[in-house]
Amino acid sequence: MTFKIKEITTRKEMKRFSRFPLKLYKNHPQYVPTLVSDEIKSIMDSPSMKYCSRKIWIACDDKNRIAGRIVGIINPRANEIYGYKRVRFGWFDVIEDFEVAQALIRTVAEWGASLGMTEIHGPLGFNTWNKQGLVIEGFENLPQFNCLYNYPYYPVFLERLGFSKEVDWIQYIMTATQPVPDKIERINEAILKRYNLHVLKWKKPGDFKPYLDDFFDMYNKSFMTVQNFIPLTKEEINESTRFYMKLINPDLSFFIIDGNNKVVAFSISFPSLSRALQKARGYLFPFGWFHILKALIFYKDIDLMMNGAHPDWKGKGLSSIYHYHTNKTAIRKKLRWAVTNPQLETNHAIDVWKEYNTRLHTRRRCYIRNINF
Incomplete structure (x- = not known):
């Protein structure tokens, strides 16, 4: 598939960015959508932007249809507290196309490298109040409203890209x-x-x-x-x-x-x-x-x-x-x-x-x- 990576800078473009998962997961029984207005505000107007840097990208096909999206974040407070140099990726969604996923992740990595980062990890947000962590077990279950959901091919793509486990989060039901x-x-x-x-x-x-x-x-x-x-x-x-x-x-x-x-x-x-x-x-x-x-x-x-x-x-x-x-x-x-x-x-x-x-x-x-x- 022919596609290109485009940086998002305006609120008008952010509406397309935030609506993409609604199409990607349309009628999916487990997907819980975020309110579009809340997501735009959480990315564009986050108070964390007082100390974080971030970039927003989408992948578009030759008909200008969105095929994927991602946000890159550098949190200098996290890097200082933990003594590492990492760029984060979050708000990552993609059609079932490895090349699109690869291009999005590499775009974040290249941006991070240009600013002196040595590692890339995610999915994470600005802080722990944002949604984080790919589902790797429990795809059949309905997630909480403040949690991510993703197709099973997401972790497959990341592992194919050379990513490995940093940490796991566990949830129980009773x-x-x-x-x-x-x-x-x-x-x-x-x-x-x-x-x-x-x-x-x-x-x-x-x-x-x-x-x-x-x-x-x-x-x-x-x-x-x-x-x-x-x-x-x-x-x-x-x-x-x-x-x-x-x-x-x-x-x-x-x-x-x-x-x-x-x-x-x-x-x-x-x-x-x-x-x-x-x-x-x-x-x-x-x-x-x-x-x-x-x-x-x-x-x-x-x-x-x-x-x-x-x-x-x-x-x-x-x-x-x-x-x-x-x-x-x-x-x-x-x-x-x-x-x-x-x-x-x-x-x-x-x-x-x-x-x-x-x-x-x-x-x-x-x-x-x-x-x-």
């Missing part, structure tokens, strides 16, 4: 109404009493606002041991708050507070939005907003989005407390399924799921290779 042993409740009460802790009672996002700065400070500290994690800047925190605070649900999110009124641990879950976003087909209007709003109010499945504890409080059993409360909510609401957010397979926090009756939902992989093809 019935949401698994019984909670009585002893767990007694243990949790003892932990709360021993350390003078309590679970925050709140009913609306405004009730949690006084804790936001403290929460994100703790979040940045608690995830520093996670590979490729980059602490969020103030601007990134503001953007994350703007997007996620409208989704947060007091029945599904729990914050453990110490005697100094500081957040020391947390667990945040969302109603599953995947089916709603499929019905929205990439757009809020005319009816996408209705499907999303309905999913936020009437839900049977949940996504266990994130959890963590301040480094000073790790190993003290606090995870048992927020898992217990999430479990009790699921039982009370008679929910069906809970899917865990991607966690690095090397993260010991993933061991908590061994206490539950789970099965593998999805395995995702970040690939890496030297930059010289």
